[in-house]
Amino acid sequence: MWFMNAVMSLPALLLHHSESVDPTLIEWIKDEIDAIFGVSPTMIVVVLGAVTLAFPIGLMVLAMLRVRKMRRGGS
Amino acid sequence: MEDQPGSSDTSPEIETGEPESGGGIFYGWYIVAAMFFATFIGVGTRQGFGVFVKAWEDDFGTSVGLISVAAGIGWAVNGLLQPVFGRLTDIYGGRRVMIISITALGFSTIAVGLVPNVYFLIAVYGFVLSATAGGVFPTPMSSVVSRWFHRKRGTAISLFTAGGSFGGMLMVPFAAYLLVIADWRTAWFVMGGIMVFLGMPLLVAIIRDSPSDMGLEPDGGPGKRETTDDSEGRTSTPTTIRIAPLEAHKWMDSFRSAPMWQLSLTFAVCGVTTAMISVHFVRWAETEGISAGTAALAFGVLSAFNFMGLVSAGWISDHMPRKYLLATVYWARALAFLGLIFLPGQMALWTFAVLGGASWLATLPLTSGLTADVYGLRNIGTLNGLAQMSHQVAGGTAVVVTGVVFAVWDTYNPTFAVGAVLLVAAGFASIAIQEHKYSIRYQTPVPAPPAATPFSVSAIADGD
Numbered sequence A: 001m002w003f004m005n006a007v008m009s010l011p012a013l014l015l016h017h018s019e020s021v022d023p024t025l026i027e028w029i030k031d032e033i034d035a036i037f038g039v040s041p042t043m044i045v046v047v048l049g050a051v052t053l054a055f056p057i058g059l060m061v062l063a064m065l066r067v068r069k070m071r072r073g074g075s
Numbered sequence B: 001m002e003d004q005p006g007s008s009d010t011s012p013e014i015e016t017g018e019p020e021s022g023g024g025i026f027y028g029w030y031i032v033a034a035m036f037f038a039t040f041i042g043v044g045t046r047q048g049f050g051v052f053v054k055a056w057e058d059d060f061g062t063s064v065g066l067i068s069v070a071a072g073i074g075w076a077v078n079g080l081l082q083p084v085f086g087r088l089t090d091i092y093g094g095r096r097v098m099i100i101s102i103t104a105l106g107f108s109t110i111a112v113g114l115v116p117n118v119y120f121l122i123a124v125y126g127f128v129l130s131a132t133a134g135g136v137f138p139t140p141m142s143s144v145v146s147r148w149f150h151r152k153r154g155t156a157i158s159l160f161t162a163g164g165s166f167g168g169m170l171m172v173p174f175a176a177y178l179l180v181i182a183d184w185r186t187a188w189f190v191m192g193g194i195m196v197f198l199g200m201p202l203l204v205a206i207i208r209d210s211p212s213d214m215g216l217e218p219d220g221g222p223g224k225r226e227t228t229d230d231s232e233g234r235t236s237t238p239t240t241i242r243i244a245p246l247e248a249h250k251w252m253d254s255f256r257s258a259p260m261w262q263l264s265l266t267f268a269v270c271g272v273t274t275a276m277i278s279v280h281f282v283r284w285a286e287t288e289g290i291s292a293g294t295a296a297l298a299f300g301v302l303s304a305f306n307f308m309g310l311v312s313a314g315w316i317s318d319h320m321p322r323k324y325l326l327a328t329v330y331w332a333r334a335l336a337f338l339g340l341i342f343l344p345g346q347m348a349l350w351t352f353a354v355l356g357g358a359s360w361l362a363t364l365p366l367t368s369g370l371t372a373d374v375y376g377l378r379n380i381g382t383l384n385g386l387a388q389m390s391h392q393v394a395g396g397t398a399v400v401v402t403g404v405v406f407a408v409w410d411t412y413n414p415t416f417a418v419g420a421v422l423l424v425a426a427g428f429a430s431i432a433i434q435e436h437k438y439s440i441r442y443q444t445p446v447p448a449p450p451a452a453t454p455f456s457v458s459a460i461a462d463g464d
Helices: A002-014 A022-039 A041-071 B027-060 B064-080 B083-092 B094-112 B118-133 B137-148 B153-181 B184-206 B249-257 B258-285 B292-317 B322-342 B343-360 B363-375 B380-409 B413-431
Strands: B013-015 B240-242
Touching: A022 B153, A041 B027, A041 B184, B027 B064, B027 B094, B027 B118, B027 B137, B027 B153, B027 B184, B064 B083, B064 B118, B064 B380, B083 B094, B083 B137, B083 B292, B083 B380, B094 B118, B094 B137, B094 B184, B118 B184, B137 B153, B137 B363, B137 B380, B153 B184, B153 B292, B153 B363, B249 B258, B249 B380, B258 B292, B258 B322, B258 B343, B258 B380, B258 B413, B292 B322, B292 B343, B292 B363, B322 B343, B322 B363, B322 B413, B363 B380, B380 B413
Parallel strands: none
Antiparallel strands: B013 B240
């Protein structure tokens, strides 16, 4: 009986795997963000989205400038 | 084999003289930054799976257990395919593998937003998305970075790996708030769109398989070998080389030597001990009378120490034998496990958050770096992939065994004790690696043969 219970509980245990954030943890993070910043979810999405957008675009620009400099014999 | 794109940049490593002395940031760091972003979105999206479980339960009218099958299958598929992506990297080059994989990952992420029921979720997330994610991180990235960096290999690997930590910190809340303002389908469309429209173009624009593709040399050594002397009088002609004694033409030959077994088995112990904690940490805390919120906070602290430990370990390992640091990391984690058994609840929790956190991901740059140091670059993708597979398979098994043991004895102590014993053993196995004998970093330079292909080899400075 104990073995069946253990086997039946395995899928639920797998839910907490490192590949998938713990639901308890994400709830806590959301509560903390709400408490600290007190802004609307839309604003948080916009800010995080802007950071996510700015990093690759900025990096591509910097890399292109670097390559151009190398082609001009800068390195 | 030698003519294949991915394997063109192989040992022996040639010493070309002094490193690049100006002209801006070495291009290899742009590659590391691009990989950081790809890891950030790739790992972050997969970690965000847990955010959507409740929404799927309601929408599909299904159980948490069935949804969890998608995550479980995804873990297995991702791990088992690592050697395949490693081999593809060795044959076709990491750039192609990563670009195709992140494109497929992006479209499969969008496809998750279209699934009509839990069975399609299992098929798309468990098989397609998790498989394609393996083609992005970590095996192909480690292989490419190992070609770009020799002296700063540990630092470079640790920096792009840190993208996963940041992905968890930013992408997961991003997904959670997207779910609040829209719905779960929109959230997956947005995350997939980020991969297809930002991640893929970034990799196309920046990633190159080896420094030779851009007329450069590893670590920012002087480029343009065709030019004997540049304007500042620096010579770029290879003068001496170091040859990795264990570098083999066939990857299977690597398993005839001890270091490959030592690295794979110790990395499997890493998988066992991180997986069992990732899955059971909050539940363990509850058995100790600690609230789930406090346990979650401790796990957040662990993540912060994880980032610091990761980057520190990578940097320090570039300045000392990597095996000592690897052993220290395993022994620190062993202490953390012993703390879980013998210390009272709250003290055990915070001790583990600090000690366990600092050692959490630090093994990756050390193991990957040491593998490249000992076995060279010819089969580095396959070897990294095999080590990664051992990590994942052992980790998945440990999760199941830990769950069964807890169900039977109602305590985690037996599995934590086994984890501590394995970690102590892994530390001794790491110490036993004959790094000075086999690592290319400690080989005596010999005169470079005249026929040495300039960019099929790479620079390594004296004194490393």
